Amino acid sequence: MTIDVVGVTKRFKTFAALDNVSLTIRTGELVALLGPSGSGKTTLLRIIAGLEWPDSGEVRFDGEDALSRSVRERNVGFVFQHYALFRHMNVFENVAFGLRVRRGADKLPEAAIRAKVNELLHLVQIDWLAERYPAQLSGGQRQRVALARALAISPKVLLLDEPFGALDAKVRKELRRWLRHLHEELPVTSVLVTHDQEEALELADRVVVMGHGKIEQVGSPGEVYDNPATAFVHDFIGETIALPGEVKGGALYLGGRALGLDPQGVADGPARILARPHDVDLADPSASAISGKVLSVRTFGPTRRADVQLNGSSGPVVVEAAVPHGQDLAPGTEVGLKPRRYKVFAA
Amino acid sequence: MSASSSRLRFRQPSVIPGFGLTLGLTLTWLGLIVLLPLSALFIKTSELSLERFIAIVTATRTLHALQVSFGLAFAAALVNMVFGAIVVWVLVRYDFPGKKIVDALIDIPFALPTAVAGIALTSLYAENGWVGSLLAPLGIQVSFTPLGILVALVFIGLPFVVRTVQPVLADLDQELEDAAASLGATRGQTLVRVVLPSVWPALLTGFALAFARAVGEYGSVIFIAGNLPGISEIAPLLIVIRLEEFRYADATAIATVMLVASFVLLLIINRLQRWAELRGSKHG
Numbered sequence: 001m002t003i004d005v006v007g008v009t010k011r012f013k014t015f016a017a018l019d020n021v022s023l024t025i026r027t028g029e030l031v032a033l034l035g036p037s038g039s040g041k042t043t044l045l046r047i048i049a050g051l052e053w054p055d056s057g058e059v060r061f062d063g064e065d066a067l068s069r070s071v072r073e074r075n076v077g078f079v080f081q082h083y084a085l086f087r088h089m090n091v092f093e094n095v096a097f098g099l100r101v102r103r104g105a106d107k108l109p110e111a112a113i114r115a116k117v118n119e120l121l122h123l124v125q126i127d128w129l130a131e132r133y134p135a136q137l138s139g140g141q142r143q144r145v146a147l148a149r150a151l152a153i154s155p156k157v158l159l160l161d162e163p164f165g166a167l168d169a170k171v172r173k174e175l176r177r178w179l180r181h182l183h184e185e186l187p188v189t190s191v192l193v194t195h196d197q198e199e200a201l202e203l204a205d206r207v208v209v210m211g212h213g214k215i216e217q218v219g220s221p222g223e224v225y226d227n228p229a230t231a232f233v234h235d236f237i238g239e240t241i242a243l244p245g246e247v248k249g250g251a252l253y254l255g256g257r258a259l260g261l262d263p264q265g266v267a268d269g270p271a272r273i274l275a276r277p278h279d280v281d282l283a284d285p286s287a288s289a290i291s292g293k294v295l296s297v298r299t300f301g302p303t304r305r306a307d308v309q310l311n312g313s314s315g316p317v318v319v320e321a322a323v324p325h326g327q328d329l330a331p332g333t334e335v336g337l338k339p340r341r342y343k344v345f346a347a
Numbered sequence: 348m349s350a351s352s353s354r355l356r357f358r359q360p361s362v363i364p365g366f367g368l369t370l371g372l373t374l375t376w377l378g379l380i381v382l383l384p385l386s387a388l389f390i391k392t393s394e395l396s397l398e399r400f401i402a403i404v405t406a407t408r409t410l411h412a413l414q415v416s417f418g419l420a421f422a423a424a425l426v427n428m429v430f431g432a433i434v435v436w437v438l439v440r441y442d443f444p445g446k447k448i449v450d451a452l453i454d455i456p457f458a459l460p461t462a463v464a465g466i467a468l469t470s471l472y473a474e475n476g477w478v479g480s481l482l483a484p485l486g487i488q489v490s491f492t493p494l495g496i497l498v499a500l501v502f503i504g505l506p507f508v509v510r511t512v513q514p515v516l517a518d519l520d521q522e523l524e525d526a527a528a529s530l531g532a533t534r535g536q537t538l539v540r541v542v543l544p545s546v547w548p549a550l551l552t553g554f555a556l557a558f559a560r561a562v563g564e565y566g567s568v569i570f571i572a573g574n575l576p577g578i579s580e581i582a583p584l585l586i587v588i589r590l591e592e593f594r595y596a597d598a599t600a601i602a603t604v605m606l607v608a609s610f611v612l613l614l615i616i617n618r619l620q621r622w623a624e625l626r627g628s629k630h631g
Contacts, residue, residue, distance in 0.1 A: 049529060050529075051525050051528075051529070070528075071525070071528045071529050072528055072529075072531050072532070072533065075531070076529060077529070078525070078526065078529040080522045080525070080526060081522075082520070082522065084520060084522035084523050084525065084526040086523065086526075086527075086540075086541055086544075087545065088544040088545065097527070097530050097532070097540070098530035098531055098532075101527075101530065101531050101532040101533070101536045101540070102531060149526075149530065150529075150530075152530070153530055153531055
């Protein structure tokens with residue numbers, strides 16, 4: 001099912017949770033809404049679900065107006081951040097809930113309900129837990145129950161709010177792969193909300209990066225990582241070295257020194273030069289425009305990072321640079337930095 | 348077998364200190380405040396011969412008083428459970444001007460001297476009272492009938508239900524109702540299948556408290572009841588009457604029956620509530 005969000009605005013008192021947001025999600029896609037807390041991603045998800053109504057704008061499912069339908073009538077599967085399992089029902093009854101509340105012509109006979117629930121429990125690989133109660137399950141198991149319950153109503157749209165947020169790192173990774181696999185097996189369009197960039201980049205076909213109630217960039221995981229559209233996206237996704245520079249007469253300056261770097265069309269004025277740590281090489285300080293003093297060197301796992309203090313246009317700046325293996329770097333030495341790839345944005 | 352493993356598994360190893368001290372204090376306190384007066388009651392009762400005891404307890408007047416007390420207390424607790432649940436729903440779920448005042452009003456029956464409540468209710472519901480004069484043409488008489496007792500017991504029992512259920516409903520995760528709605532449940536189905544089972548143990552506790560209070564209620568009831576033996580005479584009043592006649596053993600016999608009956612009923616409600624809770628949370 002195609003989901004169209006057109007010009008949606010939502011305010012909570014004076015705070016604009018969503019500011020004129022438009023987005024198209026194609027049939028069968030798995031889209032991640034990625035952003036820091038307060039960016040409006042959960043509000044957007046809840047508006048798509050029908051748990052929240054926008055102040056203005058439209059939401060369309062396959063071209064049909066969805067806002068005139070309540071959450072009951074939209075037939076969307078929703079997985080809540082804290083699962084929202086019914087504590088007084090066992091796993092089987094939790095999954096069967098969506099089928100049991102059907103009335104009239106849609107009502108299923110008991111045998112059909114049992115068959116469907118067992119099939120779903122098998123799909124999410126927890127058949128053996130059918131008689132347990134939610135309090136007796138681990139976080140990962142609850143997550144699977146929540147997913148099976150949402151899938152019971154055969155939704156065309158599956159919405160997941162921070163589905164792995166409450167799980168430990170190992171289980172999270174395992175479930176992530178499993179969810180991707182599940183999405184491919186089912187005829188469903190999925191939207192996932194997360195603040196974890198790794199999760200979004202690994203899982204999604206397309207990533208929607210949100211900040212301050214606006215969409216900053218929509219693109220494939222590769223696009224948003226390699227070609228961030230705004231400084232916000234560059235900062236938020238992946239690691240970033242940020243240098244406060246200045247564009248003067250079509251050239252980039254840092255602390256009064258010409259850098260010899262391309263200002264990438266940014267107009268005269270203060271600018272930010274952003275680069276990934278692994279795209280910045282260490283160089284001979286006398287031969288490079290950017291140089292500074294090493295404050296400390298840290299090693300974690302396979303990577304080594306040096307804190308380098310530079311002289312920016314307004315006081316000293318400390319950046320984190322990647323240190324190649326086999327290179328010794330004592331605190332206090334002068335090093336030069338040479339960005340291979342970088343982005344310039346007006347500050 | 349070593350000495351430690353053959354000891355009773357009475358005391359679990361725990362990081363919380365002071366088990367011996369606090370248990371001792373608890374038992375001493377319970378003994379002094381609760382058990383001592385109760386055992387005095389039983390000792391006094393035991394002065395009666397069994398035949399005499401049975402004769403007192405099965406006297407028509409006694410049986411009727413007990414029936415009035417327990418029956419009306421049960422009915423009043425039921426009424427309070429239903430309407431208390433509605434009051435809680437409104438107080439927790441909606442915002443309206445004057446909500447704080449309404450919330451404070453709930454506690455009035457706690458604080459008001461019961462005699463004051465009884466007199467106020469009697470004058471309201473008497474045939475020439477504000478409410479009573481409206482009901483009289485319909486042939487409904489409240490004051491000086493069992494219906495009046497019910498009104499008084501409902502009045503004093505309401506805060507028990509409201510104050511036990513309120514925090515539980517307030518803590519109920521809104522997401523549960525969102526989840527039910529997203530699965531296609533109507534508001535009614537959500538209420539019956541999700542909300543009610545979640546607050547059910549608290550509702551039962553509120554019911555038990557309201558019931559217990561109503562069984563023993565004296566002050567407010569005697570003004571409105573009319574106290575006709577066999578019609579609107581409650582057991583606590585009968586006890587007082589026997590005391591005034593210096594028939595102490597008779598009084599304690601009735602009291603003993605009330606005590607045992609209350610204890611059994613509360614125990615049943617307690618079991619019910621535990622069962623409802625267990626179904627919901629920890630299994631093993």
